[in-house]
Amino acid sequence: MSNNNPIGLFDSGIGGTSIWAAINDLLPNEDTIYLADSKNAPYGQKSKEEIIRLCFKNTEYLLNQNCKIIVVACNTATTNAIKELRAKYNVPFIGIEPAIKPAAVNSEKHIIGILATQGTLNSELFHQTVQKYQDTKIIEQIGHGLVGLIENGEINSKEMDLLLHQYLEPMIEANIDYLVLGCSHYPYLIPQIKKILPKHIKIIDSGEAVARQTKKVLEEKGALNIEPNNGKAIFYSNSNPSVLVEILNHVYEVKCVDF
Numbered sequence: 001m002s003n004n005n006p007i008g009l010f011d012s013g014i015g016g017t018s019i020w021a022a023i024n025d026l027l028p029n030e031d032t033i034y035l036a037d038s039k040n041a042p043y044g045q046k047s048k049e050e051i052i053r054l055c056f057k058n059t060e061y062l063l064n065q066n067c068k069i070i071v072v073a074c075n076t077a078t079t080n081a082i083k084e085l086r087a088k089y090n091v092p093f094i095g096i097e098p099a100i101k102p103a104a105v106n107s108e109k110h111i112i113g114i115l116a117t118q119g120t121l122n123s124e125l126f127h128q129t130v131q132k133y134q135d136t137k138i139i140e141q142i143g144h145g146l147v148g149l150i151e152n153g154e155i156n157s158k159e160m161d162l163l164l165h166q167y168l169e170p171m172i173e174a175n176i177d178y179l180v181l182g183c184s185h186y187p188y189l190i191p192q193i194k195k196i197l198p199k200h201i202k203i204i205d206s207g208e209a210v211a212r213q214t215k216k217v218l219e220e221k222g223a224l225n226i227e228p229n230n231g232k233a234i235f236y237s238n239s240n241p242s243v244l245v246e247i248l249n250h251v252y253e254v255k256c257v258d259f
Contacts, residue, residue, distance in 0.1 A: 003225050006031035006234075007214065008067030010058040013041035013151045014244045015185025016073025019096060020233075022207035023071065023214055027224075030231045033065050034073075036254075038239035042147035043076040044117025044183070051119065055081040059089055061236075061259050068223050071214060072096060075116060075183050075206075079123035092221065094214050097129065098182035099204045104133040106202075107178050113139040113171035116182025117147065139174050141167045143183060150185045153243040161192060168196050181205040188247070 007030050009020050020034050035058055043051050055077050062070055071094045072078045072085065078095035085093050098120065103112040120126055121140050130138055149160050171179065179201055181187060187205045194203070218224045225231070233252055237244050241254035248254070 002066075002068065003223050004031070004227070005066050005068035005223075006033045007069055007071065008033050008035070008062030008065065009071040009073045010035040010037060010055075010062060010077075011074040011184055012043040012054075012077065013038040013147065013185065014247050015147065015150065015183060015188070016071075017244070017247055018187040018205070019071060019073035019184050019207050019210050022211040024231070024233065026208075026211040026215055027218075028231055029225045029227060029229060031225070032231060032233045033062060033067060034233065034235045035061060036235070036237040036239075036241075036244055038151060038237050038244070041151050041239075042117060043074060044119040044142075044147065046119065048080045048123075051077060051080040052084050055085055056088065057259065059085060063089070063091065067091070069094065069214065069218060069221075071210065073184050073210070076119035076123075079120050079125040082125070092217050094210060094217060096184060096206050096210050098126065098180050099206050099209060100129050100133060100138070100180060103178035103180050103204050104136040104138075107136060109175055109177045110135060111137045111139070111174060111176050112178040112180060113141065113168075113174070113176040114180040114182050115141050115143050115167060115186060116180075118142045118144075120182050137174075139171050139176060141171065143167060143186065146189065147183065147185050150188055151243060153246060155188055156192070160189070164189065164192055164196055168193065172196075172198065172201070177201055179203050
């Protein structure tokens, strides 16, 4: 493993760019390669076997680009496939899980909400995490349709607003004081979510925690790039790249690839 090799990230689409942004902010010297498997988005309603197969495919693509560490920038992929990935490949993996712990530990009412995909909420890893916080009431909500709208560039659509009201209002009525965003796509909805939630409800996502863990593992492996260069970022998509270009504010080129 060379210190100059890139950090690889993959997601079922554009959502993991919220994780990429946190890593890029914390580790500006590092080169990064981001892979959007938008052709197969969303992962949330696929079987565990299909998710594992897609994760293997994405990992092999990034390993062929000489990535020194791979960030699974997708909650559904992490909760369903991280164990299999670590068993199969000799490279460090960083997963992303819903930030249940900080919400449960800091909740004064001991009532929190989590908005996530079906694949994440149904996973064994998620249920194991929830079992650790039995003194906290956790209101689970599947975000049916949200990822599809984000992938289609319809973040500010009327349909998105209607779905968010439908999913969040029962949580407000249940008196939550923390909302956990359990999908890497969902941070792009924070402006709309804030319009719906009362101001006292705090929103938590996993981006900064994943960035810190990535840095920690690279330090432990002696693999941080300490050269004072600005890292280069390469983005790949296997579907229409226009929404990814938009999310990146037209700052970065997105290469369309067939994989």
